Amino acid sequence: MKTPVCQRHKCIEAIQAHRMEAIRLMIAGMSHDLNNLLMGIWTYSSSIQRLTLDKEIRKKCVGIARLCEKMTDMIKKMLLLTKNGCQLRPSRLNLNQEVEKNLQMLRDMISPSIKIKMDLDPALPLIYADSTAITEIITNLVLNAAQALSPGGVITIKTSVVTVTENDCLEHANAYPGKFVTLTVVDNGPGISPEDLPRIFDPYFSTKKGCRNHGLGLAVVYALMDAQAGWVHVESELKKGTKFELYFPIRSMAGC
Ligand SMILES: Nc1ncnc2c1ncn2[C@@H]1O[C@H](COP(=O)(O)OP(=O)(O)O)[C@@H](O)[C@H]1O
Ligand SMILES: [Mg+2]
Numbered sequence: 470m471k472t473p474v475c476q477r478h479k480c481i482e483a484i485q486a487h488r489m490e491a492i493r494l495m496i497a498g499m500s501h502d503l504n505n506l507l508m509g510i511w512t513y514s515s516s517i518q519r520l521t522l523d524k525e526i527r528k529k530c531v532g533i534a535r536l537c538e539k540m541t542d543m544i545k546k547m548l549l550l551t552k553n554g555c556q557l558r559p560s561r562l563n564l565n566q567e568v569e570k571n572l573q574m575l576r577d578m579i580s581p582s583i584k585i586k587m588d589l590d591p592a593l594p595l596i597y598a599d600s601t602a603i604t605e606i607i608t609n610l611v612l613n614a615a616q617a618l619s620p621g622g623v624i625t626i627k628t629s630v631v632t633v634t635e636n637d638c639l640e641h642a643n644a645y646p647g648k649f650v651t652l653t654v655v656d657n658g659p660g661i662s663p664e665d666l667p668r669i670f671d672p673y674f675s676t677k678k679g680c681r682n683h684g685l686g687l688a689v690v691y692a693l694m695d696a697q698a699g700w701v702h703v704e705s706e707l708k709k710g711t712k713f714e715l716y717f718p719i720r721s722m723a724g725c
Contacts, residue, residue, distance in 0.1 A: 482642035482702070484667045489550075489691055492672060497551040500544050507544075511537040550672060550688055555696035557599040564596055564628050564650050564717065565589045567603045575611045582620035585611070588627040596650050596717040602693040607654070609686035610713050614656035616677070617711070627653040633716070643700035649716040656712075661705040669703070690715075 511534060518530035549555060568589065576585060607626070614624045629651050638644045661669060668674045670691040675684035690713075694701050698718050705711040 478702075478704070479640050479642055481667050485670050485691075486642050488667070489670055489688075489695075492688075493551045493692070496547045496672075497553070500548055500551075503544055504541070507537050507540055546685065547672070550692045552696065555602075555692055557602055557693075557696055559597050559599050559697065561595045561597055562600060562603075563593060564598075564603070564652055565591070565593055567600060568607065568626055568628065568652070571604050571607050575608065578608070578612065579615035579624075580620065582622075583615050583618050584621075584623045586623060586625045588625060590627075590629045593628055593630060593650055594648075594719050597720050598697050598717055599693075602697065603652075606690050606693055606715065607652070609690050610654040613686060614654060614658060614711065617658035618656055619658070623657050625653075625655045627651075627655070629653070630719075631716075641700070641702055643695075644702075644716070648719045649699070650719055652715045652717070654713045655710060657710040660707040660709055660711055661703075662707060666703070666705060670701075 514530045514533040514537075518527050518534075521527060568587070572585070572587075579585075611624055611626070615622075618624070630648065631651055632648050633644055633646050635646050638646060665674075665676065670687045671684075672688040673684035674688075677683050691701055694715055699716045702714040702716070703712065704714075
């Protein structure tokens, strides 16, 4: 018997949520120990640097210190994926204004052969969110779409207000009922294969070859939405395109 599409979605989202939770716990647990070890390595190498006049050894110690700094940066980036690592500064803001604010920067970042279309709901209520996080989220989603598209491809950025019912929550693992502002980024690119779909939010999962530091974009999007009490829903069909839908809760002033 075939599994209904909505149940398959919920299943994929549940797998994604479990994987992310496990990864975040591991990062949170390991990062403290890694930082301590790094501090030890850095202290030993600076002691050696102080104790020797040998130029070669001193040069190597500078190299070790540089690598320690890089590693500290990496740990900081990984910590962004954990619950306590996302230090957000939320304020009441209009999502349309946030999109429009970033539009020129996005157009400058992608090939002029790719079109960005806008479909913004003029009657959006305010949300309580972090402006820098929204810029990061939109940039990651638009860049991913642009990288997947061939010349002539189209990216549509849409905003709207939706009410999520108890019934809707049966279809989505991270959803909860209420009123939400959604941000949707759709492309008509090649789509994501069913094998890759459950893994796209995993840190360092990437199908792009030949570049370092790939595979953190969607992991960061996932963590930032989670930290803002929202969630991400993704749908993709091979040769048709991909849709990322982000749900931001609308909170009353009392809830802020
Ligand atoms: N709009 C999209 N169309 C097709 N594939 C996508 C899209 N967005 C994300 N992906 C897939 O998800 C993977 C992970 O994305 P991301 O976390 O941003 O890492 P990166 O872009 O560095 O590979 C990508 O490598 C790609 O395979
Ligand atoms: Mg990316």
